[in-house]
Amino acid sequence: MKTTVNITINGESYEETIPNRMLLVDFIREVAVQTGTHVGCTYEGVCGACTIQLDGEAVKSCLMLAVQADGHEIKTVEGLATNGELTPLQTAFNEHHALQCGYCTPGILMNMDEFLKKNPNPTEDEIRHGLVGNLCRCTGYAHIVDAVKDAAGK
Amino acid sequence: MYPATIEDYVRPATVVEALAALGRYEAGDALMLAGGQSAMQAVKTRLLRPRCIIDLQAVAELQGVSAGGDGVRIGPMTRYAALATEGSFNGAYQALNDAAARIGDRQVRNRGTIGGSLCWNYVAACLPPVALALGMEMELTGPNGSRTMSADDFIGGPLETAREDDEILVSLNLPAPAANSGSAYKKWGLVTDSLPVIGVAAMLSTDGSGACTSARVAIGGLGDGPRRSAAAESGLQGVSAGDGDGIAAALQAASDETETQSDMWADADYRKQLIRSLGAEVVASAFARAAN
Numbered sequence A: 001m002k003t004t005v006n007i008t009i010n011g012e013s014y015e016e017t018i019p020n021r022m023l024l025v026d027f028i029r030e031v032a033v034q035t036g037t038h039v040g041c042t043y044e045g046v047c048g049a050c051t052i053q054l055d056g057e058a059v060k061s062c063l064m065l066a067v068q069a070d071g072h073e074i075k076t077v078e079g080l081a082t083n084g085e086l087t088p089l090q091t092a093f094n095e096h097h098a099l100q101c102g103y104c105t106p107g108i109l110m111n112m113d114e115f116l117k118k119n120p121n122p123t124e125d126e127i128r129h130g131l132v133g134n135l136c137r138c139t140g141y142a143h144i145v146d147a148v149k150d151a152a153g154k
Numbered sequence B: 001m002y003p004a005t006i007e008d009y010v011r012p013a014t015v016v017e018a019l020a021a022l023g024r025y026e027a028g029d030a031l032m033l034a035g036g037q038s039a040m041q042a043v044k045t046r047l048l049r050p051r052c053i054i055d056l057q058a059v060a061e062l063q064g065v066s067a068g069g070d071g072v073r074i075g076p077m078t079r080y081a082a083l084a085t086e087g088s089f090n091g092a093y094q095a096l097n098d099a100a101a102r103i104g105d106r107q108v109r110n111r112g113t114i115g116g117s118l119c120w121n122y123v124a125a126c127l128p129p130v131a132l133a134l135g136m137e138m139e140l141t142g143p144n145g146s147r148t149m150s151a152d153d154f155i156g157g158p159l160e161t162a163r164e165d166d167e168i169l170v171s172l173n174l175p176a177p178a179a180n181s182g183s184a185y186k187k188w189g190l191v192t193d194s195l196p197v198i199g200v201a202a203m204l205s206t207d208g209s210g211a212c213t214s215a216r217v218a219i220g221g222l223g224d225g226p227r228r229s230a231a232a233e234s235g236l237q238g239v240s241a242g243d244g245d246g247i248a249a250a251l252q253a254a255s256d257e258t259e260t261q262s263d264m265w266a267d268a269d270y271r272k273q274l275i276r277s278l279g280a281e282v283v284a285s286a287f288a289r290a291a292n
Helices: A024-031 A088-095 A105-118 A124-130 A141-151 B015-023 B039-044 B080-085 B095-100 B114-120 B127-134 B230-235 B244-257 B268-291
Strands: A002-009 A012-019 A051-054 A057-060 A073-075 B008-010 B030-033 B052-055 B065-068 B071-074 B137-142 B145-150 B168-175 B181-188 B198-206 B212-220
Touching (some): A012 A024, A024 A051, A088 A105, B015 B137, B030 B039, B095 B181, B127 B212, B181 B268, B212 B230, B244 B268
Parallel strands (some): B030 B052
Antiparallel strands (some): B137 B168
16 A cells, blocks of 8 residues: 655655555655645646656656656746756746746746756747647736747757 | 556566567456557556556667668667668658658657557557558567568557567568569648658659559558558559649558548548558659669
8 A cells, every 4th residue: 555765856855654545746746745746737737837857858757657757857836946046947937938837837937957968059939839738828828928038059 | 637557667678588578468467568659558557457567668678770781670779869860761761751750740759769659550550551651570589489571560550569468579671672672651630740640652763765664552540550552553653743733643542442430630532542652652752762
């Protein structure tokens, strides 16, 4: 029923005994109390708000059990800035007003952070294609695309 | 949506260990988890209520693509993101690049696997029709040894395959292609990269003059599961890339012979139109790739 796991989140290791059925997003939010990672679609895997990076790759943390992350490194939105200094992508989101309510923002940042590492000079089509897995219900995509474009190469 | 109680979680390092874990449970009580992008949905909705999860992430022998003179071997745990950019498929098996690059979204492609998709065989999945069109061979290992079967025999109706509960899909094999072979896949859905309302995969080989000597065409998004179109395959024989009428006739025959369903996404006639229009695009692309 339970398994002891050791999961590193933003550089800090969490050794906990957890139910096997616990979703990774709940481990992040409720066990590690890193609540920047959001649950938008009640765990259906369609909204992308729970996107985190698992060993550097953007994945949806509601589509994984926490036990699957045992021994792995996770980065959440709290892990982007270093000593309070925002990344160029975060700064661009601020400057381009790329968020209204902000609920989808952590997932988009974690997806686009990895996207820009793999494709530092994307076209607008590539950016829009990269955002398919993240819903923004304020429909702020135009500003989000502008921000990602601006952050590219920085 | 939350999983029911899961008694046990195991992470085998080898196929042998995975089989041993599988053998400890009654049929259907243990769920092998590949990328989990479909299976976890089923676990969360409790369509599946496994007592044990066997997580295949650490089984190295199930991962990666290797290409040689005798063809291509794809580990079932190879992720879509890796398949999308895999360079060894060349023209003959390029339908795999097409399909993998447009499944779900970036996050899903970072995690989802080809073997998971083929074993799940969802009605609107992209990889099953591609496997049918490419003539993929599936290798399965179970307590009584290994067996190999064609994708035609492996893939059944929706959510059905020929894999037994105590077997693991261990390898996906593509034979060395004939010279001048090309393949392509394309789908149409209501939003970008969504599950296909219809998806069409085609693989063609041509002779020196560019005429088609063999064709395999498969259609996904059908109510009774993905299937090959005998009418399209025979109709394309002898046809060349420039023969628009010949290609259109083969695809008309394909749409005539295929039973399509009406649902909230598209009606039956629209699905037949998609078979013709997507079919024309993938056949043109497959011819072009066969010529390179």
